[in-house]
Amino acid sequence: MTQTLPEISPTGAAVRTVDAVVIGAGFSGMYMLHRLRQQGLTVQVFELADGVGGTWHWNRYPGARCDVRSMEYSYSFDPDLEQEWQWSEKYPTQPEILRYANHVADRYDLRRDIQFETRVESTVWDDEAERWTVRTDRGEVLSAKFVVHASGCLSIYKTPEIPGLESFSGPWYHTARWPREGVDFSGQRVGIIGTGSSAIQSIPVIAAQAADLTVFQRTPNFAVPAHNHEFPPGYQEEMKAHYPEFRQDARTSMLGIPHPPAEKGALEDDPEARRRRYEKAWHDKDNTLVDLMAAYTDMLTDKEANDTAAEFVRERIREIVKDPETAEALCPKDYPIGTKRICVHTDYYETYNRDNVHLVDLRKTPLVEITRDGVRTTEQEFRFDALVLATGFDAQTGALTSMDIRGRAGLQLKEHWDEGPRSYLGIAVANFPNMFIITGPQSPSVLSNMMVSIEQHVEWVSDAIQYVQEHDLRTIEATPEAEESWVEHNAEVGNSTLFPTANSWYMGSNVEGKPRVFMPYIGGVGPYRERCDEVAAKDYEGFVLAG
Ligand code: NA7
Numbered sequence: 017m018t019q020t021l022p023e024i025s026p027t028g029a030a031v032r033t034v035d036a037v038v039i040g041a042g043f044s045g046m047y048m049l050h051r052l053r054q055q056g057l058t059v060q061v062f063e064l065a066d067g068v069g070g071t072w073h074w075n076r077y078p079g080a081r082c083d084v085r086s087m088e089y090s091y092s093f094d095p096d097l098e099q100e101w102q103w104s105e106k107y108p109t110q111p112e113i114l115r116y117a118n119h120v121a122d123r124y125d126l127r128r129d130i131q132f133e134t135r136v137e138s139t140v141w142d143d144e145a146e147r148w149t150v151r152t153d154r155g156e157v158l159s160a161k162f163v164v165h166a167s168g169c170l171s172i173y174k175t176p177e178i179p180g181l182e183s184f185s186g187p188w189y190h191t192a193r194w195p196r197e198g199v200d201f202s203g204q205r206v207g208i209i210g211t212g213s214s215a216i217q218s219i220p221v222i223a224a225q226a227a228d229l230t231v232f233q234r235t236p237n238f239a240v241p242a243h244n245h246e247f248p249p250g251y252q253e254e255m256k257a258h259y260p261e262f263r264q265d266a267r268t269s270m271l272g273i274p275h276p277p278a279e280k281g282a283l284e285d286d287p288e289a290r291r292r293r294y295e296k297a298w299h300d301k302d303n304t305l306v307d308l309m310a311a312y313t314d315m316l317t318d319k320e321a322n323d324t325a326a327e328f329v330r331e332r333i334r335e336i337v338k339d340p341e342t343a344e345a346l347c348p349k350d351y352p353i354g355t356k357r358i359c360v361h362t363d364y365y366e367t368y369n370r371d372n373v374h375l376v377d378l379r380k381t382p383l384v385e386i387t388r389d390g391v392r393t394t395e396q397e398f399r400f401d402a403l404v405l406a407t408g409f410d411a412q413t414g415a416l417t418s419m420d421i422r423g424r425a426g427l428q429l430k431e432h433w434d435e436g437p438r439s440y441l442g443i444a445v446a447n448f449p450n451m452f453i454i455t456g457p458q459s460p461s462v463l464s465n466m467m468v469s470i471e472q473h474v475e476w477v478s479d480a481i482q483y484v485q486e487h488d489l490r491t492i493e494a495t496p497e498a499e500e501s502w503v504e505h506n507a508e509v510g511n512s513t514l515f516p517t518a519n520s521w522y523m524g525s526n527v528e529g530k531p532r533v534f535m536p537y538i539g540g541v542g543p544y545r546e547r548c549d550e551v552a553a554k555d556y557e558g559f560v561l562a563g
Contacts, residue, residue, distance in 0.1 A: 036162040044068020044166035044454035051478035061130040069117035076194035078221035080110035083360040092263040138420035166454040172414030180386035188403040202227040210406035236520035239359035243301040268542035272465030282312035282321035294328040326353040336365040345377040357517035362386030411521040423448035436533030440494035457535040510534035
């Protein structure tokens, strides 16, 4: 199966031949490696970081936690692993998830096939050899039959689009590149730009330490209380006794998080009954971020229905935040709830009642520049000892378009995606044979419990690769027609919801110049899985298999 003939690349470096190159050693890349190795393939994983864990390696900011419950944000592929691993609380912290990732790497002896601190610079399809040529920043050249991009949906971080960051005289930290040794803000005046999930988690923790914290908010977010807690005795054992059923429910659910299906529209309930449902979603200590939106069938399709939940949250914000002007500024009003990712918070709104925390509403006084001493808005200059940037990511496509990926006849993926991502099932791209993307755009990805979607993709891709190998095929490639019809279907399903009405990173609208297209697939994790299985069962319908 493996060719090991030594060759010399045009640059003089020895070309190493492997069956598959996997890019990224987060939860996708690690499981991909495990599966492909079990199938007897030679695999090389490249990872930019010096350790495994992907997003959980990089996002070490104070208060970083997963917003999906620990016992479902974990692998299900090995019953022994899921039974033996002990989670400690409802929402796992970043260090706990990273410990889990390291445990997985050790348990399955993954590290021997992962090369850390290596950036893949290009993957280029060789039309004659019908293989990928992969080049790294260490000058290595590999020839691989398959390439799997497991580089993550939120890995290319962005800084604010204002001048002056380099002139700031103090230290600045991006939430997605937090120093490993942590940061001590004691006694400092700190400014934070952004109020997405990373900011909402870190603001209460930084506020408790810093002398003074100023939050620069462009768009307020909806956040529901985490009610995080350590597991009570017996809880984990009880969950583990029913793990297989629970996992199955997650796989067939809409968002990868089991939830009883809603039975009616929000306006079909009277206001009192509706309120009771929302109260439960808000106060229940075992609540999840999907409870509020999953209460009714039409929350993401009918603006009036959506308004009822949005107003419920705004009422809670006004109740918690004592200063009415701050409370009003924190109330999201110009997009439907759920169309920007709902955040899960611990004391976020309460933090604005502290004397050392101030909110600057950038809708009223926009940012102008970062100065030597701090931040200038149209109204005044704020002086800081340190700055925190919680300004998000070039999400979903960023890791792929920032790499030089070329398919047939030198076609660049970036060019192919000029007007928005184009894929078949979010897994494959026409003219890019033997290339797969784990949780790519146009798959449920970021609209789901990532672990469920990662496992589904890795298993589907490894099955497809096995099929190619067992049938002695050279290539598997999505047809342009299958791609076109998936792109259309994705847009049609997306456009039937309220999602396109918001300026969110789901729409690419947080990055200047990025096409405004709804990127994730909203058809639901369960139905999507069925579609993928159907494609495989029909001998990879929509793909050309060449022998
Ligand atoms: P997000 O959710 O993209 O949040 C980024 C925040 O930064 C958001 O509030 C942005 O405001 C703000 N931002 C970005 N650029 C600017 C500029 N130039 N000026 C002012 N404010 C700015 O990223 P996170 O890291 O918090 O979370 C990402 C996901 O990780 C999250 O959804 C979870 O799934 C985990 P905007 O809304 O664009 O007006």
